[in-house]
Amino acid sequence: MKRVYVNEKWCLGCHLCEYNCAFANSGESDMVRALRKKKIVPNIRVEEDGEINFAVSCRHCSEPICVKSCISGALTKTDGMISIDHDKCVGCLTCVLVCPYGCVRESENGAVQKCELCLNNTVGEPACVKGCPNRAIIFEDRG
Amino acid sequence: MKNYVIIGNGAAAVGVIEGIRSLDRDGKITVVSRENRHVYCRPLISYLLEGKTDENLMLYRPEDFYERNGVKVIYGKSAESLDPKSKKVILGNGEALDYDEICIAAGSSPFVPPIEGLESVKKRHSFMTLDDAEALAADLTPDSEVLIIGAGLIGLKCAEGILGRCKKITVCDLAPRVLSSILDSDCAAIMQKRLEQMGIEFLLGDTVSRFEGEKAIMQSGAAVGFDVLVTAVGVRANTSLVKSAGGETGRGISVDTRMRTTLPSVYAAGDCTESLDITSGVKKVMAIMPLAYIQGRCAGINMAGGDEELNNSFPMNSIGFNGLHCMSAGSYDGDCWEQKTERGIKRLYTKDNLLKGFIIIGDIDRAGIYTSLIRNKTPLDSVDFELLKKSPSLAPFGKAFRDEKLGGVI
Ligand SMILES: Cc1cc2nc3c(=O)[nH]c(=O)nc-3n(C[C@H](O)[C@H](O)[C@H](O)COP(=O)(O)OP(=O)(O)OC[C@H]3O[C@@H](n4cnc5c(N)ncnc54)[C@H](O)[C@@H]3O)c2cc1C
Ligand code: SF4
Ligand code: SF4
Numbered sequence: 001m002k003r004v005y006v007n008e009k010w011c012l013g014c015h016l017c018e019y020n021c022a023f024a025n026s027g028e029s030d031m032v033r034a035l036r037k038k039k040i041v042p043n044i045r046v047e048e049d050g051e052i053n054f055a056v057s058c059r060h061c062s063e064p065i066c067v068k069s070c071i072s073g074a075l076t077k078t079d080g081m082i083s084i085d086h087d088k089c090v091g092c093l094t095c096v097l098v099c100p101y102g103c104v105r106e107s108e109n110g111a112v113q114k115c116e117l118c119l120n121n122t123v124g125e126p127a128c129v130k131g132c133p134n135r136a137i138i139f140e141d142r143g
Numbered sequence: 144m145k146n147y148v149i150i151g152n153g154a155a156a157v158g159v160i161e162g163i164r165s166l167d168r169d170g171k172i173t174v175v176s177r178e179n180r181h182v183y184c185r186p187l188i189s190y191l192l193e194g195k196t197d198e199n200l201m202l203y204r205p206e207d208f209y210e211r212n213g214v215k216v217i218y219g220k221s222a223e224s225l226d227p228k229s230k231k232v233i234l235g236n237g238e239a240l241d242y243d244e245i246c247i248a249a250g251s252s253p254f255v256p257p258i259e260g261l262e263s264v265k266k267r268h269s270f271m272t273l274d275d276a277e278a279l280a281a282d283l284t285p286d287s288e289v290l291i292i293g294a295g296l297i298g299l300k301c302a303e304g305i306l307g308r309c310k311k312i313t314v315c316d317l318a319p320r321v322l323s324s325i326l327d328s329d330c331a332a333i334m335q336k337r338l339e340q341m342g343i344e345f346l347l348g349d350t351v352s353r354f355e356g357e358k359a360i361m362q363s364g365a366a367v368g369f370d371v372l373v374t375a376v377g378v379r380a381n382t383s384l385v386k387s388a389g390g391e392t393g394r395g396i397s398v399d400t401r402m403r404t405t406l407p408s409v410y411a412a413g414d415c416t417e418s419l420d421i422t423s424g425v426k427k428v429m430a431i432m433p434l435a436y437i438q439g440r441c442a443g444i445n446m447a448g449g450d451e452e453l454n455n456s457f458p459m460n461s462i463g464f465n466g467l468h469c470m471s472a473g474s475y476d477g478d479c480w481e482q483k484t485e486r487g488i489k490r491l492y493t494k495d496n497l498l499k500g501f502i503i504i505g506d507i508d509r510a511g512i513y514t515s516l517i518r519n520k521t522p523l524d525s526v527d528f529e530l531l532k533k534s535p536s537l538a539p540f541g542k543a544f545r546d547e548k549l550g551g552v553i
Contacts, residue, residue, distance in 0.1 A: 005549065005551075008542075047537060047538050048538060049542075056537055059548065059553050068436050068440070069433030071187070072184050072203075073203045088196070088201075091463070093507060094461045095511075096461065096470075097472070098511050099509075100512065100515035101511070102509030102512050102536065142552055
């Protein structure tokens with residue numbers, strides 16, 4: 001299955017992936033309107049370790065502990081991809097309590113949000129990867 | 144072709160079904176379900192009353208789940224006894240089911256405290272099942288004054304769920320604080336304040352000594368008028384099937400790391416079991432939904448001939464009231480590191496170079512990174528724990544960890 005993988009030596013720490021993610025999932029067609037003067041809540045987050053930067057998003061784990069722990073059945077695995085049903089989710093945050101990589105987060109609508117590889121929005125492929133100027137994140141099949 | 148039977152139809156049973164089916168597509172699976180319902184999410188009964196979900200959305204698995212997995216469900220029947228020698232389970236109507244492998248996933252039952260005069264209370268409820276929730280809702284009117292005995296997770300979730308459906312809610316508990324099994328007094332005070340802001344009243348360190356009709360006489364002497372009563376003082380694991388068949392039980396059914404009971408071909412999973420808490424080294428009932436599913440799945444895989452072990456369990460909880468979230472995990476043992484934040488508090492407990500437990504109220508972002516330190520028994524000197532303490536992130540784990548987790552399939 002294709003997942004998003006990190007090449008930390010190429011990451012510039014520019015945070016562009018965060019903006020592209022927030023825009024892709026905003027439902028808006030205009031980036032300025034979607035993001036201007038808003039605190040963005042992206043599903044990918046750039047971290048730093050001294051000089052090094054790297055972007056973290058859902059690993060789409062093969063044994064996803066978030067799915068096994070969800071108290072509402074809102075998180076499911078389909079063809080390897082872990083997705084969230086916002087209507088079923090009650091926002092208990094048990095998934096936040098168990099995800100080892102910190103990749104599920106509270107969203108404004110009372111449910112949680114996570115990376116769905118842009119397969120459930122209009123972009124159709126990870127917007128973070130598409131917009132990365134230095135190929136520090138790549139979308140490919142490593143098994 | 145193997146013949147599997149599962150007693151109970153909750154999250155643990157679903158884990159068993161999915162565990163079996165991950166290895167065995169053909170075996171016969173029969174579920175005996177006391178509740179006359181498709182599997183639903185037990186914790187969501189309060190959200191249902193609150194209007195945050197509905198009966199369809201709260202199904203734990205889609206409507207075609209049993210059909211897709213080739214499962215026969217016997218609804219509205221209970222298993223009454225188990226004969227491990229002849230490998231039979233006897234149902235309430237006398238019917239006997241044969242099995243090759245059986246899993247007891249019978250959950251727990253609400254404990255109703257023996258209080259003088261309790262029988263005289265006309266509108267009295269437990270809060271465990273969807274039927275309970277519906278019956279409670281039917282008794283509530285906008286003028287109802289509700290008394291809830293028990294300020295634990297179930298009592299408080301019930302209170303939140305019905306807040307908009309009644310005039311007044313009083314919660315009493317013998318413990319001097321709310322959520323006493325998961326929170327110390329400082330942290331409990333923060334949550335209590337939030338609950339009080341929501342309009343819930345408390346009588347703590349006090350409980351009902353007797354009922355005089357619709358009046359509760361408290362141990363302190365206070366009298367509390369009410370018209371609807373909810374008892375939520377605790378639950379008891381349903382151990383009787385295994386116990387009366389001669390299997391080992393304590394507060395729950397004893398299981399090993401493969402979810403085997405001491406009876407041959409009899410497994411158990413979920414709220415009816417007790418197992419090892421790795422953070423305290425003590426066997427206990429850990430009645431939480433994630434563990435019910437995970438244990439069930441482990442049992443199912445082993446029943447189908449696989450080899451799955453579970454040796455990293457510990458209690459944990461995520462509970463929120465009106466947007467204020469509280470997370471807890473493990474044991475509050477060892478050195479405590481504390482950080483007060485704008486919205487709450489963070490307490491991390493460390494011992495022997497390991498994170499043993501934590502309580503976080505308010506800023507819970509990425510808390511799962513802490514949980515994983517407990518689960519994996521990560522030696523704290525192998526990460527930059529000083530950095531991690533302040534804010535959970537992956538940087539403190541170093542490059543090798545990141546290369547593996549962010550660069551490979553996990
Ligand atoms: C109000 C409420 C809120 C909760 N909130 C949370 C939460 O936020 N997070 C969390 O992790 N956990 C929560 N829990 C706990 C969680 O619901 C349980 O841990 C979980 O449902 C256990 O699943 P189980 O399959 O082991 O048992 P259950 O879901 O209880 O299923 C067992 C089933 O077996 C049936 N049964 C019993 N005996 C027999 C028999 N002899 N024959 C046939 N059938 C039988 C029972 O009727 C029951 O339907 C909450 C519980 C309640 C009541
Ligand atoms: S949210 Fe976390 S646990 Fe779930 S699949 Fe993604 S990385 Fe894994
Ligand atoms: S917050 Fe939503 S997705 Fe996460 S465990 Fe709770 S119900 Fe499931």
